[in-house]
Amino acid sequence: MSDPLMSVYPPLEPASLVTRRSRLFPFDRDGLTLTHLGRGAIWLALKALGLGAGTRIAMPAYHCGSEVEAARLAGCEVLFYRVFPTLQADEEDLMRVARQCHATYLISYYGFPMPSLPPGTRVIEDAAHALFSYDGGGAIGSRGDAAIFCPRKSLGVPDGGAVLIRGGSIEATGRPPWKGMARSIASQGMGWAAQSRAGVLRAPATKVFRKVSKTEQAVQQGTLTEVVIGEWDLEVADMESAASKPSRMTEWAVHGADGERIREIRRRNFQILLNSVPEVCPDRFRGLPDGVAPLYFPVRVPERDRTIAELQKRGVRSIEIWPVPHPLLDRARFAELEPLRHQMLALPVHQGLSEWHVEQVAHAAREAITAAHR
Template sequence: MRNGTGKSTLYCGDPSMRLANLFRRDPAGGYTALFRDRSVFWSFNTRVAIRAACDLLDLKPGDEVLAPAYNCGSEIDPLIDAGLSVRLYPVIDDLLADPARIEPLITGQTRAIYVTHYFGVIQPALTELRALCDRHGLRLIEDCALSLLSGASPAEGRIGDVSVFCFHKFVPVLEGGALVVNAADLALAHPFSQSPPRKKVAKKLARAGLANVLGQQRIKGLKQALRGPDQVDAVVNSDEDQLEDIPPHYYFDPGLRNARMSVFASRALRAFSVSEAISARRAHWERYRDLLDGMSGIRMLLPELVPETCPLNMPILVADRNRIVQQLQSLGIGATPWWAGFNSNLDWTDQDQAMVIKNSVVALPLHQSLSDAHVDYIVFALKEALAA
């Protein structure tokens, strides 16, 4: 929202204020209180929740799912592991899951539509998508991994037959996901019967402990030294004629199927303030917005903060994305080449617009632990990188 001076202002209906009473009643509830009175099951991570959703929805091998062409690739792989045929529907830089683009793709084999809320922004056409699914007898899967704290009532995901969530993107916890069941006709037997994988949990704990001692940048430096000078963390230079693959660990590990959340995530989730996170993230976004406004060489993918949105990060479109990310990372800035790489199991034919977005987005951090000075420094470093 803009005021008379042209500056951005926080939306007056900040959802963090409406949550105050909820967390005053249950101050130890933390993030788990967002799912009170809902049919929620806690998974080891979001991919495990997506894989369980396939079984819960009774999707069979060969069934078709329509999924967005603008995707990470990791969220699509559990669908492929379930034997489903994934067909991509177009997504352009408006980031809309547009029913008008999706409906012509529905065939006799289509059984579900997968919709993603990008960067914290709830898809505006959810009611229309729900009606589309009902009209064709399809299931709707809502991916809320990036929109956990957004909406009139945060942890939305109430329109799809099922919705999935992610926690480690918003708070520093050891993985952690959730599967929420909305459709009344779905069985509610607990889908996560397996213990969390001990080796993976131990490895992640050791890595987190080492990062606390040495710092993230020193860890990255050690990893870089082991890999060699031609590889840079999170950036891969590939042949122009061949699509860059997503990292190997993005693909679904069948050994994690039905694994429940680790206690190192479930206990930690009660210790964080939801309302503070929402307020801080919105404030950081607004600061970025004012500092980036009119900057040469970038385009903001989200030029306005939609009301009741808690942003995950600040996505910008730049040319020469890999070089920009390398320079920012070399300064200790947690910028990422957002969703770089392409799931090699998908057909990317005629998805040029989504591919351009995947090859151009830099995600600037705005998590709640940052200060105004951090944001100012990140923007200064970005200007320097663009001018280099």
């Protein structure tokens, strides 16, 4: 019998299609605008704050890249501030760069607290990893002049970003192409079956997944970075399409998410992995502050790519995070981050995983780390 296949992103919970929940931040805000993708939400945030040609924005040297691409296409000049290899912002450098800019962009890594908001500058909070996550000061994403979220990463919906503008809102128009959405919905359904505990569902789904998934093949061929990354060199039209409304399924399903429950399950799953493989978790993440809803379990290992391949053999589809910075970054100036780009990966902790699943992830992680470093 095949093992379950577990991805870092959750499959859609069927219950969210039939249940309406009490709304947790940010879904309790009337001004929240849903978009097709997270970068589209960033695009709208930049527009709403009047950030474009002739403005400067401070952004962290450790980033996914699509946020920088949105700022570049909006016409902003991007100035980078230092992030320590611990994945904490250098707050002194952040303040220094923020003083030269019209706005500052902060990122929550894996749902953990962000740096403090620098005074005297407009702030965009990137809570793409931090849906339903809280720190000592309240909900992540509730303090800036704008905040962006990425429900598609946390909720298993087929697409979806979201943007919140303090004291206002901005409209999304148009819909994403239905063909892409149909593919995404089919892949969500397959993902749900592939991690099912029922073997009759799991075996065929796992087989198909392994056969058709581009990332599965790329991991085996050692070309994952090339397949996953490369989302720069985009055009304004790409951002506009990313800023359209999400699919109707996403629009409906996000309001069925039970944020409190999702946070609790993610925390429990994170803790199980932390107890199992504490030595590979970077120091900063070896402990869950109250309120944090982690998106992933971060792992740092010297043989990252081999570890990802070994994990995949054992049914765990981990991701590299983030292997390539945006080309606007002067990599030599921020050379201290280079080892991270070759060593960080993320394991799943999402709400679709029972304790049984997470024990399997933990077991696979222990074996994969040993096998990759032999």
